Amino acid sequence: MLDASEAGTILIVDDNPRNLGLLSDTLNGAGFEVAVAVDGVRALRLAREGLPDLILLDVRMAGIDGFETCRRLKAEPDTREIPVIFMTASTDLPADRVKGLSIGAVDYLAKPFLDEELLARVRVHTTLRRLTKRLESQVNERLAAEAALQELTRELERRVAERTLELAQALEGLTRAEARLRASNERLEIEVARQTEELRRTNERLQTELTERARAEAARAALQEEIIRAQSARLAELSTPLIPITDHIMVMPLIGTIDAGRAQQALEAALRGVSANRAQVVILDVTGVTVLDSAVASTLMRTATALRLLGARTVITGIRPELAQTLVALGLDFSAVVTRGTLKSGIDHALKQAGDGAASLQCDGARASLALRPPRKDEA
Incomplete structure (x- = not known):
């Protein structure tokens, strides 16, 4: 069974309430949406307001009969395309049929009729109505498209004409310019010959x-x-400073983004510092590091290994949770390296490992301050 939106809307016009009830039940049961009118005047109003897909119209009614109602429906632009099926129990059926078809009806049902016959004819005409509406919509769309195409064609023709005129005017201007250019070229050739000799x-x-300038350059x-x-060497020292805080402990604070180049500089600076100062512990502080990839982490591990070969131990401090997750994800083995959460705890560990004891805690205040901050720009 079709729903009302697919089946359509039927307007039943009959002055017999029993007939209206039977027809409404039959059509509703078949999935149609139904509206009813008991006279021609109400039928005309409902048809204008609702624009049903089909009208079942009784011929014999008080007041305006079915024929007059049909004539008025067909006389109005909004309702003239709605198909009308006449229903009648008249004994003069052939004459009524001819009259009804001549004023615009699409079909005729003689009472009494079978529900199957009613539904079959209603479905045929509602289907034709839907197809007609769809075809009209397609035709209107095509007409609109053709009108737009014609307008576009006219616009293109206008633009082509304007462009043709512009090109003709431009060509005329180019011709005049070419003549002036030839005259100018002749004068220019004379001037070029003179300038060439002077040059x-x-x-x-x-x-x-130029020979003298080349020597100076x-x-x-x-x-x-x-x-x-010299500046590059100084910048390298500043980017990876190695700060001694006791005779045996050195701190290298790493700040910002550590790429492979800076990691290699850190390795070289740490090796040189340990070799020159005989340091026992090197603290690599990564508190200020923002980005650290696998290549850089591997270089730091190589730094720790190289320092161990020189007799120095490595302590890495300042590893934040997000940095720790990155290092774990890289799968590097940190079992041979001591790590501490803060630089202070790393220094405490280094003092114990270096054997400096409590006396080492009294190291120069300037050294301790320098070890806990990055170098300033005015120190470069």
């Missing part, structure tokens, strides 16, 4: 000057390279 003489004078470049090398 030849000037080039001879410049050649001597080479000397300047050599000096600049030397300055750059």
